Amino acid sequence: MIHVVTEMLSYPFLVRALLGGLMVSLCASLLGVSLVLKRYSMIGDGLSHVSFGSLSVALAVGWSPLTVSIPVVVLAAFFLLRITENGRMRSDAAIAMISASALAIGIIVTSLTTGMTTDVSSYMFGSILAMSRDDVRLAAVLSVIVLGLFLFCYNKVFAVTFDESFAKATGVNVSVYNILIAVLTAVTIVLGMRMMGAMLISSLIIFPSITAMRIFKSFGGVVVASGILSVVCFFIGMMFSYVYSTPAGASVVVVNLAFFLLFSLFQVISQHGKKKS
Amino acid sequence: MGLLLRCEHVDFGYENQDAVIDVSLEVNTGDYICIVGENGSGKSTLMKGILGLLKPTAGHIEVSEELKRAGIGYLPQQTEVQKDFPATVFEVVISGCLGKRGNRPFYSAKEREAARANLERLGIGELRKSCFRELSGGQKQRVLIARALCATDKLLVLDEPITGLDPSAIQDFYQLIRKLNREENVAILMVSHDVANIVHHADKILHLKQKPLFWGNMRDYVKSQAAREFLGDREEDNI
Known part of the structure; x- marks a missing residue:
């Protein structure tokens, strides 16, 4: 196993992919705890499709992908959060509409300009070569901010996630935290999307926290466990991908699924044991 | 008065x-x-x-x-989100102290003591480490009242x-x-x-x-x- 790791680390592009991917996974899993508990899981999925659309447009026009995508996806995050909060329109329907529209626009723009090449496929399902040096730098900045948020504003994140109205009444500025989480999620998704793929990136947000919730009963426990799970699953997934030449994004998702099933099994067994005793 | x-x-x-x-x-x-x-x-x-x-x-x-x-001290209606929320009773109760904290990040020993005292006050001291989602309706309510009392x-x-x-x-x-x-x-x-x-x-x-x-x-x-x-x-x- 150590032999495989050292071999992997001898390729610079793999080192970048591992570093960037680990940081993106960690951010996604921490933000995911709050998103999943607030029933905002679909926002991650919607944002990944918007990210695909804006990336295709950026590529067609010839601008740098990050400078176009990040503002567009951040805007979309604001918008999705607002429709979810106001409840004027059924939010699940609204998010599905936005996802499909962004995907459709992206596909049309791509087919009109470059044609449906392997580029499109790699955006959809991810490519290990996608992490550039700049991406890794941005991922580092992002993880410092996300870790800072969860370390120093942990209690507020808990209050806002658990009970918005109570948090508001005790004087916490709830919308600032909601916006902050949405913006950080948007950046995480843009960064992770090209590597994990537009169709797969939202699993980094959802899986670790859902898996952690099978076993852990405190909010603190779930946050720490989903952070650790995300890092472990990403690493195992990448090694699997390297050894068996499977696509990186899909491998990471399958490892996440395996851990979820394992934890679910553990939960069932422990509940069964409790009933007996 | x-x-x-x-x-x-x-x-x-x-x-x-x-x-x-x-x-x-x-x-x-x-x-x-x-x-x-x-x-x-x-x-x-x-x-x-x-x-x-x-x-x-x-x-x-x-x-x-x-x-x-x-x-x-506010007791809102219980929301859908809270039904399967992973949190211990203590985590919920101490979040009532948040209003007094301002921007300081961590709870002090005094606030932990206050949360503990409010749990005892409502007769749910032994539930301190229990999981909120596994409590009965009445117990959940007591937890939320204890949280409200932490605020004021x-x-x-x-x-x-x-x-x-x-x-x-x-x-x-x-x-x-x-x-x-x-x-x-x-x-x-x-x-x-x-x-x-x-x-x-x-x-x-x-x-x-x-x-x-x-x-x-x-x-x-x-x-x-x-x-x-x-x-x-x-x-x-x-x-």
Whole structure:
């Protein structure tokens, strides 16, 4: 196993992919705890499709992908959060509409300009070569901010996630935290999307926290466990991908699924044991 | 008697539509006040206004210094999110101290002590490490009251507190609130439609139908026209 790791680390592009991917996974899993508990899981999925659309447009026009995508996806995050909060329109329907529209626009723009090449496929399902040096730098900045948020504003994140109205009444500025989480999620998704793929990136947000919730009963426990799970699953997934030449994004998702099933099994067994005793 | 909160001729509304018109009311230390009314009568809107979540479109709300500092102890209706939320009872209760913390990131030993004391006060000290989602409806309510008391033990604002509780838990709940009110001098402001029980517990009542139909002592209310119509309907329903 150590032999495989050292071999992997001898390729610079793999080192970048591992570093960037680990940081993106960690951010996604921490933000995911709050998103999943607030029933905002679909926002991650919607944002990944918007990210695909804006990336295709950026590529067609010839601008740098990050400078176009990040503002567009951040805007979309604001918008999705607002429709979810106001409840004027059924939010699940609204998010599905936005996802499909962004995907459709992206596909049309791509087919009109470059044609449906392997580029499109790699955006959809991810490519290990996608992490550039700049991406890794941005991922580092992002993880410092996300870790800072969860370390120093942990209690507020808990209050806002658990009970918005109570948090508001005790004087916490709830919308600032909601916006902050949405913006950080948007950046995480843009960064992770090209590597994990537009169709797969939202699993980094959802899986670790859902898996952690099978076993852990405190909010603190779930946050720490989903952070650790995300890092472990990403690493195992990448090694699997390297050894068996499977696509990186899909491998990471399958490892996440395996851990979820394992934890679910553990939960069932422990509940069964409790009933007996 | 210390004044905690006073509303003078306040209106609340959303986008050109008035939901609450011309309400005046006063909450003093140790009061037990209930706001009743039919669905859509503006009860919840008034409550949001009192909590400072909504700005009055007219009139004036005066809040005592103590409440400004600590916030109001608020028991919201339980939400969908909380049903399967992974959190320990202690994590939930101590989050009530958040209002006092300002921007300092971590809870102090004093606040941990306060959270522990409030758990004991509500007789749920042994549940400290239990998981919130695995508690019964009545236990969850006690946890949320303990959280509200961490914010302040001067005024407790309760929003439709008996929704979803079974009958024995409802009686426990009223006894608990009465005890907090009588023995520990916590002022209670409760929004409810459970008029049948409330007439036996609360001291003052505000009957709202957009405008206040009645504001005053419970004894006078029972004899009033507003009550006869409202309670009369209820009793027929019960039969």
